[in-house]
Amino acid sequence: MEKMKEAVEKAIDRNAAEIIGLVKDIEQHPELGFQEHRTSKLVADFLRGCSYQVEDGLALTGLKTSLKSGKNKYTVAFIGELDGIICKDSPKASPADGATHTCGHNLQLGILMLIAKAMKEAGIAGQLDGNVAFMAIPAEEYIQLEYRRQLRKENKIKYLSGKQEFIRLGLFDDIDAAIMLHAEPNSEEASIHIYGTGNGFELKDVHCKGKTAHAAAAPHEGINALHALIQGINNINALRDTFRDEDHSRIHYIITKGGDNVNSVPSDTALQGYVRSASIRSIKELSSKFDKAFLSAGENFNAKMSVSTSAGYMPLICNHSLNEIFVSNAGNFLPEDKIYNKGHFMASTDLGDLSHLMPVIQPMMGGIKGGLHSPDFEVVDYNAAITLPAKIAANTIIDLLSNNTLSAILQDYKPELSKKEYLHLMDKK
Ligand SMILES: [Zn+2]
Ligand SMILES: [Zn+2]
Incomplete structure (x- = not known):
């Protein structure tokens, strides 16, 4: 040898x-x-x-x-x-x-x-x-x-x-x-x-559909899909102190669409994120928290929020x-x-x-x-x-x-x- x-x-x-x-x-x-x-x-x-x-x-x-x-x-x-x-x-x-x-x-x-x-x-x-x-x-x-x-x-x-x-x-x-x-x-x-x-991680694609209206003259007639998305982000941030150290969890994201023009209420927004953690069990747990954080924000605003999950890496x-x-x-x-x-x-x-x-x-x-x-x-x-x-x-x-x-x-x-x-x-x- x-x-x-x-x-x-x-x-x-x-x-x-x-x-x-x-x-x-x-x-x-x-x-x-x-x-x-x-x-x-x-x-x-x-x-x-x-x-x-x-x-x-x-x-x-x-x-x-x-x-x-x-x-x-x-x-x-x-x-x-x-x-x-x-x-x-x-x-x-x-x-x-x-x-x-x-x-x-x-x-x-x-x-x-x-x-x-x-x-x-x-x-x-x-x-x-x-x-x-x-x-x-x-x-x-x-x-x-x-x-x-x-x-x-x-x-x-x-x-x-x-x-x-x-x-x-x-x-x-x-x-x-x-x-x-x-x-x-x-x-x-x-x-x-x-x-x-x-x-390991899972990939999340979040999409939010609201209702457009003039941003200054009639914002009350719109449904702001950017605010709904940001409330979803705030929900995630409020969850961070529940992460266990041993799970090494991370949630990170980017807003891939924030609206179309500033003088209209944003009606179409999107975010892409990763839910990362150390075990399949904790990824699953985090994944379901992620979904609830955004779906509940959608409900609050009467916006149509959808979250789709794709396999990332184990x-x-x-x-x-x-x-x-x-x-x-x-x-x-x-x-x-x-x-x-x-x-x-x-x-x-x-x-x-x-x-x-x-x-x-x-x-x-x-x-x-x-x-x-x-x-x-x-x-x-x-x-x-x-x-x-x-x-x-x-x-x-x-x-x-x-x-x-x-x-x-x-x-x-x-x-x-x-x-x-x-x-x-x-x-x-
Ligand atoms: Zn690399
Ligand atoms: Zn590499």
Whole structure:
């Protein structure tokens, strides 16, 4: 096992400079979810150049390949995300749509390519107890929902995120456990940040229909849909002190339509919001409070208020045993005080959905200056952000596929949901 690790680490060092070049290239050509054609082709071409058989065009722009062919008892997936995020204030934003890699997904693709090439070059496939799948998945950021709903209308996708689509399409059916890494914001030093859980969320679309009238001459004849919406917001704010700390709840929103003209009583207003929390139970609880807050405000004003709910992402549950193996491998490269136990992740990811079906982890890596989705996001140490995490992740995979380690983890593991139950939940919303 140690020999395998040594050979892979050497191959990672040999190929790091080339792949860091590709990562910088992807950063300069960011693409948004379900539109990552160039990015996907770059990764697919690279993997084919390393003698991988790549399936592409999955969930429009995703791809999947594996180290070995044929049936294997166990398969561990290493995941990279293809999409960028809109950050118009970033100096690197694409002029066309504001896309950037200020969430660092290009770094994940670099790690994926580095591990894939190194494992091939080191020739370890035959010595592993199972297979390694490499998956580059589109559309993690939950954005451009109108565009995605249009894709759904055209039957090009059914669910609104990449991993949800990969699950639906059966691309995880042969996977037993999955590892993904993510950039840790404001963390310039070489470091690893371990998370145990993360928030999930539901999306709310609120629409309020009132009655228009002259805003100065006859406001008494109108029904003010903006006031009704704002009363709904005030109801939400009054609820905040009922949130339990352990639920990590967040409700946030934007008014997407505030009226048509100032001299008319606003009769048509809309709001889009997220209801976030740490468990499916608390999301449900919050979701029903959210609905009541707006519906009762509608009633008070005699306005027609409607709230529709769409599936967002499920809470993230990281597998403790997988995290432990990752930490022990990180300890071979980093001092103990550079491996942080971060606990709960307040943001959300569609890896949360997958975490209800199989053991997954999402450790985060340093080498990054600035915040996620922020104009000051910058990679300051590519070794910390790509080369080092690639070695730790590759060694973790080698451990899992040696000495029946993964088989022992799976024996103790019970998924929160079967795939059938998951799809049923998704289709109910
Ligand atoms: Zn992001
Ligand atoms: Zn991200």
